[in-house]
Amino acid sequence: MIAAASLFEQARPPVPPAPFLPMSLAEMDRLGWEACDVVLVTGDAYIDHPSFGMAIVGRLLEAHGFKVGIIAQPDWSGPEAFTVLGRPRLFFGITAGNMDSMVNRYTSDKKLRHDDAYTPGGEGGKRPDRAAIVYAQRAREAFKDVPIVLGGIEASLRRIAHYDYWSDKVRRSILMDAKADILLFGNAERALVEVAHRAGAGQTIRSMTDIRGTAQVVNAPPKAFRVADWTDMDGASPDLAGGKVAVRLPSYEQVAADPALYAHTSRVLHLESNASNARALVQAHGDKDVWLNPPPVPLTSAELDAVYELPFARAPHPSYGDSRIPAWEMIRFSVSIMRGCFGGCAFCSITEHEGRVIQSRSEGSVLREIERVRDLTKGFTGTISDIGGPTANMYRLACKDDGIQAMCRRLSCVYPDICKNLGTDHGPLIALYRKARAIKGVKRVLVASGLRYDLAVRSPDYVRELVAHHVGGYLKIAPEHTEAGPLSKMMKPGIAAYERFKELFDQAAQAAGKKYYLIPYFIAAHPGTSDRDMMNLALWLKRNGFKADQVQTFLPSPMSLATAMYHSGRNPLKPVRHSGSEEVEAIKGLRQRRLHKAFLRYHDPENWPILRDALKAMGRADLIGPGAHQLVPGGTAAPAAKAGPSRPFRTQHTRSRPLQRR
Numbered sequence: 001m002i003a004a005a006s007l008f009e010q011a012r013p014p015v016p017p018a019p020f021l022p023m024s025l026a027e028m029d030r031l032g033w034e035a036c037d038v039v040l041v042t043g044d045a046y047i048d049h050p051s052f053g054m055a056i057v058g059r060l061l062e063a064h065g066f067k068v069g070i071i072a073q074p075d076w077s078g079p080e081a082f083t084v085l086g087r088p089r090l091f092f093g094i095t096a097g098n099m100d101s102m103v104n105r106y107t108s109d110k111k112l113r114h115d116d117a118y119t120p121g122g123e124g125g126k127r128p129d130r131a132a133i134v135y136a137q138r139a140r141e142a143f144k145d146v147p148i149v150l151g152g153i154e155a156s157l158r159r160i161a162h163y164d165y166w167s168d169k170v171r172r173s174i175l176m177d178a179k180a181d182i183l184l185f186g187n188a189e190r191a192l193v194e195v196a197h198r199a200g201a202g203q204t205i206r207s208m209t210d211i212r213g214t215a216q217v218v219n220a221p222p223k224a225f226r227v228a229d230w231t232d233m234d235g236a237s238p239d240l241a242g243g244k245v246a247v248r249l250p251s252y253e254q255v256a257a258d259p260a261l262y263a264h265t266s267r268v269l270h271l272e273s274n275a276s277n278a279r280a281l282v283q284a285h286g287d288k289d290v291w292l293n294p295p296p297v298p299l300t301s302a303e304l305d306a307v308y309e310l311p312f313a314r315a316p317h318p319s320y321g322d323s324r325i326p327a328w329e330m331i332r333f334s335v336s337i338m339r340g341c342f343g344g345c346a347f348c349s350i351t352e353h354e355g356r357v358i359q360s361r362s363e364g365s366v367l368r369e370i371e372r373v374r375d376l377t378k379g380f381t382g383t384i385s386d387i388g389g390p391t392a393n394m395y396r397l398a399c400k401d402d403g404i405q406a407m408c409r410r411l412s413c414v415y416p417d418i419c420k421n422l423g424t425d426h427g428p429l430i431a432l433y434r435k436a437r438a439i440k441g442v443k444r445v446l447v448a449s450g451l452r453y454d455l456a457v458r459s460p461d462y463v464r465e466l467v468a469h470h471v472g473g474y475l476k477i478a479p480e481h482t483e484a485g486p487l488s489k490m491m492k493p494g495i496a497a498y499e500r501f502k503e504l505f506d507q508a509a510q511a512a513g514k515k516y517y518l519i520p521y522f523i524a525a526h527p528g529t530s531d532r533d534m535m536n537l538a539l540w541l542k543r544n545g546f547k548a549d550q551v552q553t554f555l556p557s558p559m560s561l562a563t564a565m566y567h568s569g570r571n572p573l574k575p576v577r578h579s580g581s582e583e584v585e586a587i588k589g590l591r592q593r594r595l596h597k598a599f600l601r602y603h604d605p606e607n608w609p610i611l612r613d614a615l616k617a618m619g620r621a622d623l624i625g626p627g628a629h630q631l632v633p634g635g636t637a638a639p640a641a642k643a644g645p646s647r648p649f650r651t652q653h654t655r656s657r658p659l660q661r662r
């Protein structure tokens with residue numbers, strides 16, 4: 001891994017730290033501050049806990065000696081709410097919150113959600129659509145000359161021209177619309193500290209074009225770089241050899257007009273995502289360039305420990321009183337043990353945001369945090385609700401060879417097969433689990449984060465340990481589909497891996513004398529899924545006695561590879577050409593999306609008419625009837641008798657904890 005200066009090299013933490021970062025002038029007065037160095041604006045309620053990006057960012061800057069205030073969920077109808085902490089000395093740091101504001105506000109069918117887990121009382125509508133842009137505009141109106149630093153998941157995943165599902169068009173980089181001075185993408189600690197110290201020393205933020213993990217609007221790429229043009233997807237690949245090479249992507253105007261070129265651009269972006277070998281990228285927007293430095297260098301274990309051990313109050317800001325904040329209720333007894341994901345699932349943005357390299361905390365740091373939960377979190381009764389991360393069982397897993405890792409451009413370490421260079425030893429995780437549950441006052445330690453089951457089967461000891469001690473009746477895992485076509489577009493393992501895991505899981509449950517169930521999740525309408533694929537999935541569900549109570553329909557989130565498939569009808573997992581590249585069926589029409597969803601809920605009488613019509617059109621009327629092998633009853637008949645014991649399950653991807661910095 002490439003070297004980086006220590007994250008805490010220039011730290012000078014205040015003694016004592018602020019009990020909470022101030023949200024009012026009165027709190028600033030109590031701290032003896034005349035002004036803030038940095039004012040953070042967020043679309044979430046302020047919860048001072050490391051599961052929330054703004055809290056990490058604020059406490060990290062505080063540890064570096066900066067005075068940081070927070071404006072949470074401001075009234076965006078005018079600039080007044082952006083002036084409540086006065087004029088920040090260095091910059092506004094702006095984020096939409098832990099989630100993209102459009103994903104937060106609308107369902108995959110583009111219907112309005114009326115709740116918001118990140119708001120007191122769970123109330124919806126407390127942040128604007130496209131919050132990062134709106135907040136940046138209002139902050140600029142409040143203090144015209146204060147620089148704007150954008151961060152968080154919304155900014156990160158919209159850093160170049162991107163397909164936007166909600167407006168059904170390719171939008172410009174968010175930098176152009178927000179008119180921000182700089183954008184920090186991915187896990188932004190290193191870039192943030194660098195920007196703050198340089199700004200504190202008097203450098204203008206617009207001139208900071210050389211910081212990893214940042215993007216800016218520039219007139220031309222920095223002169224130190226040779227720019228290799230990859231705007232032509234049909235010709236030969238450009239010469240990318242040598243150091244200081246930047247790749248020119250097709251322009252915003254080109255990708256907006258040509259979906260195939262959009263897919264090519266998505267492919268190049270993903271090939272340039274390993275921090276050890278990624279090149280800078282540049283994309284023209286009109287007569288300007290959006291300049292993207294290579295991704296941030298992952299944090300070391302010691303740095304990650306220090307971040308998680310910053311002096312968080314581990315509670316919502318007192319101004320919220322007794323209001324219930326659902327996201328806080330969900331995570332207050334859970335502990336993050338790692339960041340990153342090398343799965344690379346095409347529909348997911350974790351890899352794009354957090355990177356493929358797993359950054360794991362030390363055992364000691366995790367155990368100390370469990371003790372803090374026990375001692376400091378109100379309402380703790382002895383159960384740690386989750387010990388996990390983006391994927392529960394990637395703790396300390398890494399490429400066996402740093403040299404090979406530094407050269408690698410694979411999109412996933414586990415697809416199409418588990419790479420022979422990947423270390424899959426679950427021993428450190430087993431050891432951590434054992435020590436966690438041995439802590440005095442801790443009765444149970446659950447694993448609620450999603451599990452990568454194709455990795456878990458490499459370690460039957462891990463499966464036994466998990467089932468015997470860390471499962472609370474149900475364990476959620478995500479095969480996402482049963483059919484090879486859609487699985488190959490999702491970059492997910494075949495259903496045989498799920499079946500192997502189930503075998504181990506059932507054996508372990510029996511050995512432990514427990515009655516536990518696996519909860520499989522599936523996605524409807526993912527690109528590359530035919531009606532027949534959904535029919536086969538429904539038959540599998542029925543054979544295995546599953547009845548989904550909630551289902552997830554594919555949501556094309558910004559920047560994911562699956563979104564590029566959805567928009568372009570091409571497969572960016574392979575080279576894309578105007579002629580000769582693989583086409584992918586995108587499920588776009590409402591009727592077909594409904595049909596795919598209906599297959600997942602084949603048992604719901606409301607879906608029977610649409611399923612009967614579809615089965616007849618597919619030449620599979622033989623699946624209509626009362627038999628146990630048939631999918632829906634004919635005519636107006638009552639539902640078929642159960643094929644066996646059936647149990648409800650969800651296909652919704654609920655997260656055990658809010659994703660950080662999104």
Ligand code: SF4
Nearest residue numbers: 399408413419421422
């Ligand atoms: S060589 Fe294999 S294990 Fe190593 S980074 Fe590449 S895909 Fe992952």
